[in-house]
Amino acid sequence: MSLIIRRARVSDAAAITEQFADPAVYAGTLQMPYPNEELWAQRLVGQNPPTAGSSEIVLAAVLDDKPVGLAGLHPVGASVRRRHVMSLGITVSRAHQGQGVGHALMAALLDYADNWAQILRVELTVFHDNQRAIRLYERHGFAPEGRFKAYALRGGEYTDVLAMARLHPKPPQLPATD
Numbered sequence: 567m568s569l570i571i572r573r574a575r576v577s578d579a580a581a582i583t584e585q586f587a588d589p590a591v592y593a594g595t596l597q598m599p600y601p602n603e604e605l606w607a608q609r610l611v612g613q614n615p616p617t618a619g620s621s622e623i624v625l626a627a628v629l630d631d632k633p634v635g636l637a638g639l640h641p642v643g644a645s646v647r648r649r650h651v652m653s654l655g656i657t658v659s660r661a662h663q664g665q666g667v668g669h670a671l672m673a674a675l676l677d678y679a680d681n682w683a684q685i686l687r688v689e690l691t692v693f694h695d696n697q698r699a700i701r702l703y704e705r706h707g708f709a710p711e712g713r714f715k716a717y718a719l720r721g722g723e724y725t726d727v728l729a730m731a732r733l734h735p736k737p738p739q740l741p742a743t744d
C-alpha cells in the first residue's frame with residue numbers, strides 16, 4: 567500500500583463528505599449524519615493557504631489519489647495561556663480501517679506537533695468503548711485523564727467519553743547561554 571500523507575485540500579471535500587456519511591465513521595466522532603459538502607469545503611478553506619500564525623492543520627491520507635483518512639490539530643480556544651495546547655481529531659474510511667492508516671496519520675501529525683509547531687500538549691475525547699481508537703492513542707503516547715459521563719448522544723444513547731492527552735515527550739530546549 568503506497569500511502570501519501572499531505573495537507574488536506576478543498577478539493578478533498580467530496581471524498582471527505584462521502585467518508586463522513588458512513589455510520590462506521592461518524593458514530594465514533596461528534597459529527598452528524600448527512601454531512602454537508604459545502605461545510606466541509608469551508609472548513610478546509612482555512613487550511614489553504616493556512617491562516618498566518620496558526621498552527622492548525624488537517625492532514626489527509628491518500629491512496630490512489632483518493633483521501634481515505636483525515637487527521638487534524640485544532641486550537642482549543644482563544645486563551646493565550648493555552649496556546650501550547652491543540653485538540654486532535656482523526657477518522658479513516660470504513661474500507662481502510664484496521665490497516666495502519668491511523669498509525670501513519672498519527673505519526674505525521676505528532677511529528678508536526680513535536681518538532682515544528684511548538685505544541686506541548688495534545689488532547690482529545692474518545693467514546694469509552696472505541697477500543698481501536700483508544701489503542702491507537704495509547705500507542706502514540708496518550709494517557710487517559712478522566713471520564714465524562716453522558717458526554718454526547720450516540721445513536722439514541724447518552725454515552726461516556728474518556729479524556730486523553732499526550733504531553734511532548736522531549737520538549738525542545740533553548741541553547742545554554744555563555
Ligand SMILES: CC(C)(COP(=O)(O)OP(=O)(O)OC[C@H]1O[C@@H](n2cnc3c(N)ncnc32)[C@H](O)[C@@H]1OP(=O)(O)O)[C@@H](O)C(=O)NCCC(=O)NCCS
Pocket residue numbers: 590591592593594595656657658659662663664665666667668669670691692693696697698699701702705
Ligand atoms: C479509530 C481509527 C481512526 C483508527 O484508525 P485505523 O487506521 O483503523 O487504525 P490502525 O489500523 O492504524 O490500528 C490502530 C490500532 O488499533 C488496533 N485495532 C484494530 N482493530 C481493533 C479492534 N477492533 N479493537 C481493538 N484494537 C484494534 C490495531 O491493531 C492497532 O494497534 P497495534 O498497532 O497495537 O496493533 C479508525 O478506525 C476510525 O476512523 N474509526 C471511526 C472514527 C473514529 O472512531 N475516530 C476516532 C474518534 S476519537
